[in-house]
Amino acid sequence: MVKKTGRPGYLQIADELREQIRSGSIAPGEPLPSTAQLAETFGASLSVVKMSVGLLRNEGLVVGQQGKGVFVREDAPPADDVRAELTALRAAVADLTSRLERLERGASPRSAKS
Template sequence: MVKKTGRPGYLQIADELRERIRGGLLAPGEPLPSTAQLAEQFDASLSVVKMAMGILRNEGLVVGQQGKGVFVREDDQLAQDGDLRAEVTALRSAVQDLTRRLEQMEAALPAAARKAGA
């Protein structure tokens, strides 16, 4: 059920479905409930559910098949996305480390300049 938290309902629904997918409650290749079923389950309008599904499609977690429904992406597709996430995480960590080291060097420069001038 969508809660009145100030966070848009479609984001709450996308969060819940994302958790189900990542937690294994919705297996790769498994169809998601219909838009009408999800609207009833979350006590939301069809348009709100469709917006949530659009987010999951954009994230690559689900794929739609015309006339058949929306399905959880297969494992190999999710694994590739997971590899990309790991790379991005590693790059962020490296940038943070380099930023910290640069700040240390910049902090040391004025002290060295003061010693040279004395």
């Protein structure tokens, strides 16, 4: 069920489906429930569900087959790979943030007058 948390419903649904895929509740090669079934399950409109599935498609977790449905990719990255990648991305962002702060301090008007 989509909750009124301020977080868009399509992101909440995508998070839930992503977790089901990562945990193996929906295994590689298996179809996602239909758009209508997902809309009923989450209490959301069809367009919100379609946005959620589109997000998972863009992430490479699912693929659509015309007239057949949307399926979990056989070669979807395992959860451990995703966690490691996320950790690496967080470290890179922290490093870039630190470097940017140093650059901004060096370019501040006060340091130019010194």
